[in-house]
Amino acid sequence: MPARGGGALGKGLLGIYLTALVLLPIAALLTKASSGGTSAFWREITSPEALAAIKLTLAASAIVVVLNAIFGTIIAWVLVRDEFPGKRIVNSLIDLPFALPTIVAGLVLLSLYGKGSPVGINVAFTRAAVGLALLFVTLPFVVRSVQPVLLELDQSMEEAAASLGARPATVLRRIVLPSLVPAIVSGVALSFARALGEFGSLVLITGNLPFKTEVGSVYIFGQIQNDSLPTAAAVSVALLFVALVVLGLLSFISQRQSRHVL
């Protein structure tokens, strides 16, 4: 009975599909990461190169999501509250980083901000390149989570506050932002998870220099190429753990905050 959630055959096939695609691979990953015991796992993720890559990933992702929170909210605001010619096109372009293959994103940034840049900015092979690529690929998350909330927001509260003499900054801080916080937080969570695992857009523009521009996913890739699968698996599990903790934590905050606002 498909309408009631699938017949036995359908459920069985679905179970096999998910097991083959997700369950078994994750189980294999966890098994490989823990094959040498806790001390080996710890050794793998605290080796100087791994640690540098993990630290860079976390720091770059943190900086990028803060910028996303600020610019994403501003962009969402302009797309909802402002009127200007071409707004429709700008609105659809926001999704471009989702639609554009990551390797193309990297090449696109490199063509303007790399060697031989027509604007004289060359960030190739620097840490700024890591941030730039991450900003590009995570751009839509905050915009797309704040936009619908802003659209639903009742403007009469803001008008009331303004007519009672509140300055625009006060209206923004006391009325608008509190309602937007849950949406901003959930956009930030998605950006952060995406930034932690990003790979394709970083490959060409960062040069993958150990201790300098090598992020976690690039380090994992290198270990796989060297056939050091246990090392690759350990760092993978560490990054996955951070991503899940952050996603869980931020969804908790955003739920609490929205209850508080209501």
Place this chain on the structure above:
Amino acid sequence: MSSSAQGAVSITPGAGIRPAQRAPASGSGRDERAARARRLGVRSVALGYLALLLLAPVAMIFYRTFEHGLAPVWSAVTAPNAQHSFWLSLEVVAIAVPLNTVFGVGMALLLERGRFRGKGLLGVLIDLPFAISPVVVGLALVLVYGKTGWFGDWLATNGIQVIFSVPGMVLATAVVSLPFVARETIPVLRELGTDSEQAAETLGASAWQAFWRVTLPGIRWGVVYGVVLTTARALGEFGAVSIVSGRIEGQTQTLPLYVQDRFENFDSTGAYTAAVVLALLALATLLAMNLLTRHTRKRTAA
């Protein structure tokens, strides 16, 4: 991503909401001028940011591709390896996307209509690929289906090669694009409700008939939207496919892998041309998303 879809669906430019207007009674000319200046300032920050981060770089790649005329672009497009990688990409997409469509609709039905233990776990499993790095997806697949993986011996004795060949690339592509169809279908399914399905069954329709005649027509735009997102992601997948394919030139090189290969071999025209082909496909995706959301809006408005 469901958030993007929600945004795209509900954003109607100029949907009755105008920039806040001060009540004329208290609004002196100076207040209004200050408000306009503020609005212009915020607008320039937003548009400037988008121009620098998004628009200018994307425009630049088109310029770089065509700056030496059409002849080099043509020879880059017709290079045998470029052709091969293009068709290989299409082949992988043509297998992975239908699989994810059928199973995605199934997962959505199960999550939204089914009642069983472990439903929460199923939801987490479906969303997991969004939280995992593509590189980690590739690694996890190698650990199961690779030569030294869990099924390595069994696959080898039966003469099946998964890793470093097309089946592995299809698997990797399917994993990274797994959540889209289910995530886009679930909200539509919820909105549809079960009333008409139950009515159909009361009138004597079998469950299959109810699904084909009532449920599927009701959710089709959600499914199609999910398929568009799945296709875009599948076509552009890089990290996971990079690991499981082995990147063998002319054999297991998809179009995104070809971009990297050309770039690293100092063939920038080849890299830029292939990238522009992918960028055009991405723009086509955006266009399709736009048309689809307009379609759903019209339907809900009517």
